Amino acid sequence: MAQxxxxxxxxxxxxxxxxxxxxxxxxxxxxxxxxxxAREFPMTLPSFxxxxxxxxxxGLIHTVKLGRVRTCVLNxxxxxxxDDWLAEQRRLWEERTDRLERLVTDPQETxx
Amino acid sequence: MAQxxxxxxxxxxxxxxxxxxxxxxxxxxxxxxxxxxAREFPMTLPSFxxxxxxxxxxGLIHTVKLGRVRTCVLNxxxxxxxDDWLAEQRRLWEERTDRLERLVTDPQETxx
Numbered sequence: 001m002a003q004x005x006x007x008x009x010x011x012x013x014x015x016x017x018x019x020x021x022x023x024x025x026x027x028x029x030x031x032x033x034x035x036x037x038a039r040e041f042p043m044t045l046p047s048f049x050x051x052x053x054x055x056x057x058x059g060l061i062h063t064v065k066l067g068r069v070r071t072c073v074l075n076x077x078x079x080x081x082x083d084d085w086l087a088e089q090r091r092l093w094e095e096r097t098d099r100l101e102r103l104v105t106d107p108q109e110t111x112x
Numbered sequence: 113m114a115q116x117x118x119x120x121x122x123x124x125x126x127x128x129x130x131x132x133x134x135x136x137x138x139x140x141x142x143x144x145x146x147x148x149x150a151r152e153f154p155m156t157l158p159s160f161x162x163x164x165x166x167x168x169x170x171g172l173i174h175t176v177k178l179g180r181v182r183t184c185v186l187n188x189x190x191x192x193x194x195d196d197w198l199a200e201q202r203r204l205w206e207e208r209t210d211r212l213e214r215l216v217t218d219p220q221e222t223x224x
Contacts, residue, residue, distance in 0.1 A: 016128060028201050085133070
């Protein structure tokens with residue numbers, strides 16, 4: 001549970017930045033070399049690499065080195081952590097709606 | 113677009129903390145007074161209020177004062193921002209899968 005919590009923290013932190021969200025969107029179209037990616041973002045290479053490392057540290061991407069070229073690959077599974085969390089919230093809201101409905105249709109039941 | 117981006121940043125920052133996620137989950141069961149909420153979290157009231165303010169500033173909850181009691185209410189719509197962002201990523205992945213499929217089933221087409 002503590003690990004799941006820390007992982008969720010990391011995923012949310014990684015996504016709280018437009019550049020990093022843009023990198024994720026770009027990698028959704030397929031793996032891309034760090035060089036090609038960096039050229040699409042208007043910042044210095046060291047600044048860009050910091051974003052890449054934040055994404056990698058938090059498991060949203062991984063990088064593979066082939067010869068002299070390092071390629072970034074999206075880890076779609078990691079985004080599923082957020083899907084799961086949102087689904088859990090929705091389940092709680094639905095339970096609440098069900099309780100409210102029972103309160104309206106059968107007030108006796110809710111007093112027991 | 114810039115505003116949407118800043119709003120997404122804020123929502124992700126607000127969710128990157130277990131206490132704040134727990135508050136959201138708790139409020140999914142219904143509006144709750146700040147006092148009742150605070151009692152459920154093992155920290156000082158000032159620390160807890162900081163989390164409440166972060167959630168409120170980023171639009172995930174709002175608070176209503178009735179007499180001397182301040183009540184927190186969840187803004188479910190705000191979480192839909194993340195749903196939308198995730199749905200957009202999924203759409204990009206599907207487009208990519210479609211392109212790859214066309215490449216396999218009709219290599220000529222992809223060369224035009």
